[in-house]
Amino acid sequence: MFTLSHRVGVLTVMVILLTAVTPGSGQLPRLDELMQQKLDHTQRLLEAVVLRQHITVEREARALLLLSDATTWTSLQSDEYMRYAFDFQDTAEELAESARRGDDDGVALAFSELVLGCGDCHAYVGREDYQPSPRRPAGR
Ligand code: HEC
Numbered sequence: 001m002f003t004l005s006h007r008v009g010v011l012t013v014m015v016i017l018l019t020a021v022t023p024g025s026g027q028l029p030r031l032d033e034l035m036q037q038k039l040d041h042t043q044r045l046l047e048a049v050v051l052r053q054h055i056t057v058e059r060e061a062r063a064l065l066l067l068s069d070a071t072t073w074t075s076l077q078s079d080e081y082m083r084y085a086f087d088f089q090d091t092a093e094e095l096a097e098s099a100r101r102g103d104d105d106g107v108a109l110a111f112s113e114l115v116l117g118c119g120d121c122h123a124y125v126g127r128e129d130y131q132p133s134p135r136r137p138a139g140r
Pocket residue numbers: 031032033035036038039042064076081084085088114115117118119121122125127131132133134138139140
């Protein structure tokens with residue numbers, strides 16, 4: 001019995017690993033695609049923040065939170081990278097909560113902090129003055 005469950009365990013791990021490393025398998029979203037989606041949500045956020053649309057701000061901030069969570073499953077997982085990601089998620093949470101309370105000052109503050117957080121992490125990963133190319137392979 002031990003042998004059987006042991007084998008099942010090994011098989012499961014192998015399947016997970018294969019899914020994770022197979023390019024274009026569709027199992028893991030590409031980091032650059034996730035980031036493009038982040039940009040879309042951030043642009044929508046800007047509009048909602050300046051027009052004081054609290055429901056939209058909360059929704060977009062929560063979408064960013066989920067997206068950022070998804071990026072932590074990709075290749076870059078140093079402690080420092082995770083710190084930038086978690087800080088970013090805390091700020092997105094703060095933004096969503098401020099919007100829920102209808103706290104416009106809190107929204108403005110958290111939004112600025114959020115945008116600073118994008119640039120801080122990009123500087124950390126060496127993506128300053130970085131030109132995105134749709135043809136770059138995943139996981140870099
Ligand atoms: C915790 C780190 C981190 C945070 C926070 C972060 N990014 Fe990124 N971002 C990256 C990394 C790493 C790449 C490079 C991805 C690649 O080359 O595949 C990147 C690349 C990008 C790109 C270029 C994607 C492409 O097409 O190549 C855009 C756009 C982007 N990020 C937008 C954002 C926005 C907007 C935010 C904030 C709302 C944000 N990012 C926050 C790590 C981060």
